[in-house]
Amino acid sequence: MTKFVWQEEFSLHIKEIDDQHKQWVGLIGRLHDAITHRQVEKDLEKIFDQVSEHTALHFATEEKYFKLFGYDGADKHIAAHQGFTKKISDLQKQMHANNKFQISLELAAMLEVWVTNHVLVMDKKYEKCFHEHGLR
DSSP: OOOOOOOGGGOOSOHHHHHHHHHHHHHHHHHHHHHHTTOHHHHHHHHHHHHHHHHHHHHHHHHHHHHHHTOTTHHHHHHHHHHHHHHHHHHHHHHTTSOHHHHHHHHHHHHHHIIIIIIIIIIHHHHHHHHHTTOO
């Protein structure tokens, strides 16, 4: 399993949001470490809690700026946030009934895909709008 790392192409050149994206990358790294060192049983619930908390914080940050700046793509973006939040919640529920190692692999894969695709596609769409409103 290759460790997921921050790549400069993820940068939106908006410090607050880039820092939050970097925190997601850090959480993925913690999850990888737990999987690699077979500490999933011990650490997975804590990591899930941190992922859930960070997800709520990050989405609230983006959505605050959508409203403040009147971002045109807000509805579609918020719907994607809601879908992702549901997936996290569903996996978290499965964790208690299933193999934690398998769930941790699913969570890591889902987070990597989300960070890569969501940041590079959806988040890049609001970058110009946010910059035009002075957010850097």
